[in-house]
Amino acid sequence: MKKVVILGGGVGGTIVANLLAKLLRPDEAEITLVDKTGKHVYQPGFLYVAFGHTKPRSLVRDERRLLRKRVNLVLGEAVRIDPEARKVHLADGRALEYDRLIVALGARLVPDELPGYAEAAHHFYTVEAAVKLRDVLARFQGGRVVVTVASVPYKCPPAPSEAACQLDYYFAKRGIRDKVDIHFLSPLSRVFPLEPVNPVVEQVFARHNIRSTIFFNVESLDPPNRTVTSIEGETVSYDLLVMIPPHRGAKVVEDSGLGDRGGWLPTDKYTLRTKGHPDIFGLGDCTDVPVSKSGAAAHFQAKVIADSIVADLRGESATARYDGHVMCYCDAGYHKGISMSFDYEHPPVPPPLGLKDWLGKQVLNRLYWVLVPTGRV
């Protein structure tokens, strides 16, 4: 019997495991998913935790309950991938053999890569950090809030500008917006990563008095003096710093000598096979595929990988290709949102800002558990 091993029980790993369990007969393959926590976390909810709208416990489910029965769940940390022996080694000494391996380990936050980060910055990229930020915001009575990213790439590219909008809305509701100066620092030549959507976001920033500086790539922090300095030579002071931490690819990928300089898994952007190792597929945030690191991308990629593995195991030619499709909603506050859908060939069409897409995001937040990890949509 063929063995398919999936590393990581996040968005991509869970969907692909369930799709394979649906598409392959039990006598065709044994499907095993390895996750180090056994918990599935809905990360888009972290932003809502930071602003007090969501309880942390609503964002976490047992992975076992999201997986089809025939998927074996192994709790363990993958520490080495051996492509020659087709084995994955776990921290507790176990080793799993595979015929096809899917690496869906997500991105790793590495705050220590920026000296002073732990003392200086707050963020909302883990549930613990989001809770801490929520408490800090509740005590904040006025001053300058700087929102920025430590480095690129990072997951969910719209999240920092979404956070700036949420800060504006939050302080307006508390009646202290006039006491807070929100300053957004972008490493790019514009405030929003997707060029066609940038004018919409600039208008929102202008309407809500969110200041912005472009070409601000963070070089260093000075926590005692509360300043952040850019490679471009500018220094900005803050009273509260909200900074997305530096990201790298998965440690096991790096330790196995499979990663690029950032630790990202080199992956063909169409077939999603790892370069040089066609039996290994790269899925979601841990790869170097040139799309937004997002749950939506992982979702669409999972379908391509499932179809390719079914074809491989049946001795057919795999024709499924990932077209770069990403779809996302952004919450701009005041019950307004925008949605974006794009792929390698088609940039997003600048969307109108409105209630419909804000509602779309709220509905997705609630229906995620039923629709997404199960592979139903």
Ligand SMILES: Cc1cc2nc3c(=O)[nH]c(=O)nc-3n(C[C@H](O)[C@H](O)[C@H](O)COP(=O)(O)OP(=O)(O)OC[C@H]3O[C@@H](n4cnc5c(N)ncnc54)[C@H](O)[C@@H]3O)c2cc1C
């Ligand atoms: C604040 C925030 C807001 C976001 N908003 C959106 C949004 O609106 N829309 C959107 O599409 N995306 C959004 N995202 C991004 C989205 O959550 C991620 O892109 C998505 O979770 C990536 O899926 P993945 O399967 O690649 O990795 P993950 O979902 O991160 O899963 C990785 C899994 O691998 C496991 N793992 C890691 N290392 C090991 C190891 N060595 N051994 C075993 N298991 C391991 C982890 O436990 C985890 O379960 C947001 C992210 C954040 C932080």
